[in-house]
Amino acid sequence: MTATAAEDLRDYLVTANVVNTAVAFVGALPSTPDIALATLVYGGDAPVRAMGDRNVVERVEYVQILVRGARDGYAAAATVMEAVYSALAGKINVTVGSHVYDQIVPTSAPLQLLSDNNGRPVFSLNVETWRRGL
Numbered sequence: 001m002t003a004t005a006a007e008d009l010r011d012y013l014v015t016a017n018v019v020n021t022a023v024a025f026v027g028a029l030p031s032t033p034d035i036a037l038a039t040l041v042y043g044g045d046a047p048v049r050a051m052g053d054r055n056v057v058e059r060v061e062y063v064q065i066l067v068r069g070a071r072d073g074y075a076a077a078a079t080v081m082e083a084v085y086s087a088l089a090g091k092i093n094v095t096v097g098s099h100v101y102d103q104i105v106p107t108s109a110p111l112q113l114l115s116d117n118n119g120r121p122v123f124s125l126n127v128e129t130w131r132r133g134l
Helices: 005-015 074-088
Strands: 024-026 036-044 056-068 091-096 099-106 111-115 121-132
Touching (some): 005 036, 005 091, 005 121, 056 074, 074 099, 074 121
Antiparallel strands (some): 036 056, 091 099, 099 121
16 A cells, blocks of 8 residues: 555654654554654645546545644744744655655644644644656
8 A cells, every 4th residue: 555645744853853753643642751742644636647547646535734842842843833834835846765856845834733642732734745646
């Protein structure tokens, strides 16, 4: 099975030294550790097909990136989210593993969603990814 855009973006952020593997998750933001990042696919568009045949030339997926800080750790979590934004915004022709992303485009600015029941701030960034082929 091929990796999703969420898995690829997690791997890209780890490789770019934005976060380390121990705090980077796919699919959900677990209750521990306090400081964590998660990537989740939340939708996408129908595959883009080549004219004249049915071959998929682009796969479009939307990914939400969540960053949670320590209790009362707003400034540190905001700094991590800004690093995530800088690492992803406007990237073109990026290779992650065996996939080439023609573009990674933020669909929003980073924003604080909430603080959880433990007083830990949670920030969100949404991006649209265009990956070549399947």
